[in-house]
Amino acid sequence: MTHCSMGLLSVVFPTLLGRSLVRVFDRRQVLSEAEHISLGAALGIGFLSWWMLLLDWFSIPFTRSNLVIPMAIASIPGMLGSFRSNRSTVNPPRVRRTDAVLLAVIAVQLLTTTVFSLVRPIEAHDAVFNWGLKSKAIFLARAVPMRLLETNVSPNPTYPLLMPLAQSYVSLFLGDYDDFCAKWICVLLFMSFLGFLYFALRRTGASLRTGLFAVLVVCTIPQVVEQVSNGYADLPVGIYFALAGICFCLWLREESHLFMVLAALFSAFGALTKDEGLAAAALLFCCFVTAMLARRKGSIAHALTGILGFIAIFGVLLLPWLRLKIHLELAPQAYLVRRPFPRFEWGRLERLWPIFYQYQLQWFSLRNWNLLWVFILVALAAGYRQSLRGERAWIGSLLLGQLMIYTMFYILVPDENHPVMNLSWYLMTTVSRMLLQLTPLSVFFLASLLAPLESRGRLAGPGPIGGHTLQNMH
């Protein structure tokens, strides 16, 4: 119990760090205090891992003081800054009976998910062998464990390290390796996402009920609940992808630079979580460049500044990891775990049939997803004209693009001559996890399709923020 409370205390520091950074970025006070906190947790975990990579670059050991003191110092500006927290995201809503039921279900579900998550240690296959092993090695070495990663003991040694680093931080804080408390990281990320999902939907004009429904959907999807508690990195990468996508959507809507910066930061943290996050970040960058150049407002120089800013944020955050990755790719043992280079042959397009067959099995699996994908398909079919307009079109493009990337992976990578890692194996073991990575953003997409129904057809009007216009934001 004491360990559990200390584990909770350990994640307060990254949350305060993230909150402070969001407040520093939010010079024009676009966000409310509640949004600062909800974004702060996800941002803090990302910055913590980046800081640890930076320490490793300069051969500084990961001690509690080397981690906590800089975080505490960086949190001070957020606490001292004279910040008028008068901006409310939404006008105070009237809570009806249904909303109260939704709130109660969300509260109960979050509580049980957290408790059941923390009562079990890291135990699932990838969670122990991939992330947990690295996390334990980082804790014991007080550094990135090159000895482990350079040998073929570690599976996927070139995988990004955000999750193992963040998990090992909890143990470093406790002073003892803890298989249970490491899960606080995933729980915190999940809570952080749910909070921001709600506030972002309210910003885009969704009613209280739609916002709560979206939160309820995410926290009651069986696949999501399972992944919050098992220590895999698929949900965290999906959360970072979704946060980046939502911030991108808000940037398109409100044109505040803050959201562009946040989108760049979250997509970089997604890339630091899993390789799929890098593909998602590249996709988001392409969308950002297209949107920037297609805008009629501002000059080309302004657009180029934005694009270069995005690249700069990305470069600064990814550099410490890329240095390590290149080193590990060149390690003598790397060939043992390296996948064969993808080759394209026309015959491989025949794989589309089993791939889509597996996709539809998942889409219509109530046991895994409840009615999420069915709702999205119905909402798309019913309101395809609306869904192809404005920010929704961009979110839809991001989701479709990411799904296409996964499909390309299944076409190109699996080797049919391999005794185990053939297409069938990949499909059986990874499709549900690939869809899980899309789930957080998909829920936002679904809710933004439902939102106009309740607000009587309003599609892209200003959000319900009191007196908030583009003019007074800049």
Place this chain on the structure above:
Amino acid sequence: MWEASLRTATNSESPRSAPPILSLCTAFLMASDFPTKPARLVNAAIWLWLAIWIFLLTKSAVSNFAGVRQTLDLFWETPEERLQQSYGTELYEFYKVCQRILPETARFDIVGLERGAQDHSRLVYLLYPRVLSDRPEYLLVYHSPSHNLPNAHRIVSFDNGDLILQIDHQEPR
């Protein structure tokens, strides 16, 4: 629409089908909250979602009652007991002995668990900083009693046939 669903729920006669009863409750709760026609769609979506969620929860709890009880038991157990229950009693006990016998710098290999198998991964994880190696100093024989090596001597043998062997490496002259 809600009236129709209410009727369907009321007419359901199956005594053990929880969802219709719960659907009835949900429909009742939402009855006063249908202000506009489009909003009914959102409400219907919420109602349907909650009904399926409750159905899935009930179904999994009923079909795996022992698992639910086991999980609930975890609350009253010590961390050590939780680890034992999560990783499996036999594997955990085997790990505890290995942890006691093998030095932290030891290289080992596992016999009896296939590489990539869940228990293999768990054992490798639990035993770290002792590392899995192609050139092991110790051989951990788990559930494979017939296994023997001429150049290895037995350090520990368990009642169920599990062994810890130390390999005598003959250095080439």
